[in-house]
Amino acid sequence: MKIINLDHLSANQLLPEVQEAMIGTMRETFGNPSSQHRLGDSAAEALDKARGRVARLMNCPSEKEVVFTSSGTESINHAIKGVAFAKADKGKHIVTSNIEHNAVLRSLRRLKMMDYQVTSVSVDAEGRVNPDDVAKALRDDTILVSIMHSNNEIGTLQPIREIAAITRERKITFHSDAVDSVGVIPVDVQDLGVDLLSFASNTFYGPAGVGGLYIRRGTTIWPLLDGGVQENSKRAGTENLIGIVGMGVAAELALRDMPKRMEHTGRLKDFLLRELPNHVDEYILNGHPEFCLPNLLSISLKYIEGESVVLMLDEEGVAVSTRSACAAGALQASHVLLSIGREFADAQGTMVITFGLENTEEDVVRFLKALSGAVKTLREISPLYTKSKPA
Structure with missing residues (x-):
């Protein structure tokens, strides 16, 4: 795989x-x-x-x-x-x-x-x-x-x-x-x-x-x-x-190819943002929409825990992160997300996606399919999500 x-x-x-x-x-x-x-x-x-x-x-x-x-x-x-x-x-x-x-x-x-x-x-x-x-x-x-x-x-x-x-x-x-x-x-x-x-x-x-x-x-x-x-x-x-x-x-x-690289990763990021609502709901986009890196997207998924998403995606052959690799494994919520006003639970449900040269739109499609399944499974067992459902 x-x-x-x-x-x-x-x-x-x-x-x-x-x-x-x-x-x-x-x-x-x-x-x-x-x-x-x-x-x-x-x-x-x-x-x-x-x-x-x-x-x-x-x-x-x-x-x-x-x-x-x-x-x-x-x-x-x-x-x-x-x-x-x-x-x-x-x-x-x-x-x-x-x-x-x-x-x-x-x-x-x-x-x-x-x-x-x-x-x-x-x-x-x-x-x-x-x-x-x-x-x-x-x-x-x-x-x-x-x-x-x-x-x-x-x-x-x-x-x-x-x-x-x-x-x-x-x-x-x-x-x-x-x-x-x-x-x-x-x-x-x-x-x-x-x-x-x-x-x-x-x-x-x-x-x-x-x-x-x-x-x-x-x-x-x-x-x-x-x-x-x-x-x-x-x-x-x-x-x-x-x-x-x-x-x-x-x-x-990098100096020679930077414009081409930025265009490529930016296009994949835009594609993911357009397709994301068709696969998951109740999420928050983090960061500035204009003053931002073209290759990075941070998403807080409500009612679930981010590390569980990462592990389930890994089983499907997709590697993403919950936060900086230097802070991975820390039990506390990200100080960055708390600083921009995220609730503790939402901060815990965050994943960070960063694109590279070899990524394609097909990779994004496969990621979104795997993400949809992981989110559905985790929300079905989440007490937070159960309480949020309409009576």
């Missing part, structure tokens, strides 16, 4: 060009980029080539502003903790939103244990931050603002450019988690005006276990890892050259 992957934010299959580049590197380029001999020179050249490709994907002014890491999570930790430690003498106040990824929230929780203070601004019913709320939250001792570019559970895009204008005027460092945006939609760091931007390779069909952090020239930040002088002394440790080469190729392909 063919497995239909509708959970592309969690995992993507490597593109053939990416696989070939990584295999070629394994076979031919085994030197250490920091070594001062020809083997090292060859590795350093491959590293620089990949860095240039990634920099072009985000329109970075300089390739040196791209620092390679092990993941989006490490990049986020580096941005938040690195600025916090570097600017502790100037203040210990940080502003964020209440729908951030756990990598942000738990980094901030760690800092709060070290006497840092955090203000979290609310979002509206569609998951958007109001820039005025960010401005009101700033204090004289604010050293960092961290607001995500796109939300990984509901797909809403944030007004990053407007927030950056506020932080720039106040001379406050601004970080944005763009792990689910870079390589999916256009992300131009010069246009956005951010100081720091996190991203990950697997989002745009590169290998997992490779990420990066854009650090605007002149931004004060401490290294997260202590050790050598790799990555322009920003990130110690021998680079994952094989993975980075793969990310570089994936970045080049």
